[in-house]
Amino acid sequence: MTPIARRGFDIAVWVALLFMPYWMGAIGGYTELATRIVVMALAAMSLNILLGFTGVLSFGHAAYFGLGAYGTALTIKYLVPSTLLGMAVGIVTATAAAAVIGALIVKRRGVYFAMVTIAFGQVFYFIAFRWNAVTGGDDGVTDWHRMPIGLGPARLDIFGNDKIFYYFVLAIFAICVGLMAGLLNSPFGRTLLAIRENERRARFLGIPIERHIWLSFVVSCLFVSVAGCLYALLNNFTDPRALRFDLSGNLVIMAVLGGMRSFWGPLIGAAIFVALQDYVSSHTANWMSVIGLVFVLVVRFFPRGVLGVLRSRSSA
Amino acid sequence: MSLLHIQDATRRFGKLVAVDHVSLKVEPGELRAIIGPNGAGKTTFFNLVSGFFPPTSGTILFDGRDITAMSPERRVQHGMARTFQITEIFPELSIADNLRIAVEVAAGLGTRAWLGASQRAAIGARVDELLEMGDLAAKRSRTVGALSHGDQRAAEIMMSLALRPRLLMLDEPTAGMGDQETYDIACLIRRLHRSERLSILLIEHDMRVVFNLADRIMVLAEGKVLAEGPPDDIANSEAVQRAYLGTSAA
Numbered sequence: 001m002t003p004i005a006r007r008g009f010d011i012a013v014w015v016a017l018l019f020m021p022y023w024m025g026a027i028g029g030y031t032e033l034a035t036r037i038v039v040m041a042l043a044a045m046s047l048n049i050l051l052g053f054t055g056v057l058s059f060g061h062a063a064y065f066g067l068g069a070y071g072t073a074l075t076i077k078y079l080v081p082s083t084l085l086g087m088a089v090g091i092v093t094a095t096a097a098a099a100v101i102g103a104l105i106v107k108r109r110g111v112y113f114a115m116v117t118i119a120f121g122q123v124f125y126f127i128a129f130r131w132n133a134v135t136g137g138d139d140g141v142t143d144w145h146r147m148p149i150g151l152g153p154a155r156l157d158i159f160g161n162d163k164i165f166y167y168f169v170l171a172i173f174a175i176c177v178g179l180m181a182g183l184l185n186s187p188f189g190r191t192l193l194a195i196r197e198n199e200r201r202a203r204f205l206g207i208p209i210e211r212h213i214w215l216s217f218v219v220s221c222l223f224v225s226v227a228g229c230l231y232a233l234l235n236n237f238t239d240p241r242a243l244r245f246d247l248s249g250n251l252v253i254m255a256v257l258g259g260m261r262s263f264w265g266p267l268i269g270a271a272i273f274v275a276l277q278d279y280v281s282s283h284t285a286n287w288m289s290v291i292g293l294v295f296v297l298v299v300r301f302f303p304r305g306v307l308g309v310l311r312s313r314s315s316a
Numbered sequence: 317m318s319l320l321h322i323q324d325a326t327r328r329f330g331k332l333v334a335v336d337h338v339s340l341k342v343e344p345g346e347l348r349a350i351i352g353p354n355g356a357g358k359t360t361f362f363n364l365v366s367g368f369f370p371p372t373s374g375t376i377l378f379d380g381r382d383i384t385a386m387s388p389e390r391r392v393q394h395g396m397a398r399t400f401q402i403t404e405i406f407p408e409l410s411i412a413d414n415l416r417i418a419v420e421v422a423a424g425l426g427t428r429a430w431l432g433a434s435q436r437a438a439i440g441a442r443v444d445e446l447l448e449m450g451d452l453a454a455k456r457s458r459t460v461g462a463l464s465h466g467d468q469r470a471a472e473i474m475m476s477l478a479l480r481p482r483l484l485m486l487d488e489p490t491a492g493m494g495d496q497e498t499y500d501i502a503c504l505i506r507r508l509h510r511s512e513r514l515s516i517l518l519i520e521h522d523m524r525v526v527f528n529l530a531d532r533i534m535v536l537a538e539g540k541v542l543a544e545g546p547p548d549d550i551a552n553s554e555a556v557q558r559a560y561l562g563t564s565a566a
Contacts, residue, residue: 186429187420194417197406201472204366204404205421206392206479215427 060117066243068228140239259305407461
């Protein structure tokens with residue numbers, strides 16, 4: 001894509017997101033579906049820092065998504081009824097866990113790395129599943145809801161009004177996406193591309209590979225935990241499925257579906273995935289087989305994802 | 317003091333002795349070539365020096381410092397850079413971005429998440445300078461993986477040079493190239509050696525290149541040093557001719 005085309009695409013994406021609650025209705029959607037798309041897009045784009053821009057596959061990102069969700073839910077339910085404080089606890093907990101686990105696994109590569117990310121992810125799933133007294137076990141954390149946010153004299157009623165909550169989520173999405181874009185366009189971001197492209201060359205340029213992969217993992221998990229927090233707020237609820245490895249797999253599918261080499265690819269993938277899930281699951285419980293079929297077709301015919309196709313068309 | 321001083325380096329792979337008690341001194345500003353038949357241990361020797369793996373025994377001193385057990389990343393920070401027999405670059409990025417990464421890492425900015433305007437300008441200027449030096453300016457935004465073998469090789473050499481090394485190690489820079497490309501790369505190496513006063517350690521198969529460029533030549537055969545000296549001595553050495561030149565350049 002030329003720089004002008006890319007800028008045009010950026011603007012188109014933001015305009016579409018800005019008015020999504022309004023045009024969603026016209027194509028049979030609803031505001032909560034729009035919010036879910038933005039939340040899952042944030043999660044998939046976060047994963048893609050590691051997957052698409054560092055070349056490292058994680059099948060355990062649900063763990064940090066779920067830690068964000070549980071941190072938020074448990075804080076609001078038991079400690080302080082504050083949405084922002086809940087999010088802060090969720091993000092800090094998940095990022096700290098990612099920093100420790102990342103340091104343990106960062107020497108592994110390829111399939112081995114993916115396997116240990118699953119293993120560590122499942123640890124958190126079973127804790128949430130078994131520790132009934134605190135987490136509610138399989139039933140999840142219920143009987144709480146997101147709290148309106150006080151802004152001095154004004155009040156942001158994210159609980160009572162769907163659209164206000166959507167724009168709250170979109171604002172946080174915009175902050176995160178802005179930070180990610182800046183990061184990927186920085187010297188640090190370019191070292192990640194270098195590692196993806198050719199680890200040997202990167203090492204012999206003097207880049208400490210393990211440290212940079214660790215940093216990429218932690219940053220990626222930090223942003224995915226923000227998405228987890230928003231997901232819990234969206235549902236006013238969280239349960240162990242927010243931590244389970246099939247969610248990790250779904251995030252990978254979203255990134256690959258939309259195109260993991262492009263910045264917006266995972267957003268497109270998440271939109272397709274969430275919209276299909278919503279539409280098909282109202283007709284059949286086997287919605288996953290439809291998504292699986294779409295995924296197979298995309299990977300077969302457009303190995304670089306939906307946006308990968310657009311990009312090669314426009315540069316041809 | 318020698319820039320690079322290798323004392324009695326040996327590397328075994330199981331029963332095979334790939335490098336057998338090799339010693340070498342490279343002086344600052346010297347262009348030293350290593351030649352020898354296939355399987356003589358040249359690339360293994362390079363890997364010992366650049367830190368790809370450690371020697372089984374022996375020591376490696378760089379600028380008086382013992383680097384025998386140092387990681388490749390640290391060796392780069394101390395002023396060593398290398399290229400590979402099979403070109404190692406970032407294929408899906410542009411030439412300019414390939415060089416930019418090297419320049420930024422060399423400037424110690426590898427973990428920076430933002431840059432000031434003046435830093436960005438300084439890095440841009442250095443990238444431009446390297447593109448000029450490598451005769452790559454016209455192709456700066458081309459994806460490097462789509463370029464000719466010779467241009468990829470030039471890009472890899474310029475990336476190594478972006479690190480401002482004191483010792484540049486080139487592993488068969490003209491391997492697999494035609495006459496024109498070989499000539500271009502040889503000219504580039506000579507230019508860098510003269511204008512940057514770089515010390516260069518060079519493995520090369522093309523004898524025209526070696527005898528044109530090298531100040532001194534070390535000949536390896538079956539892991540051992542067969543001969544060592546200025547090009548004229550090597551060309552006249554009977555032992556070398558028997559082992560090596562006799563078949564190809566008589």
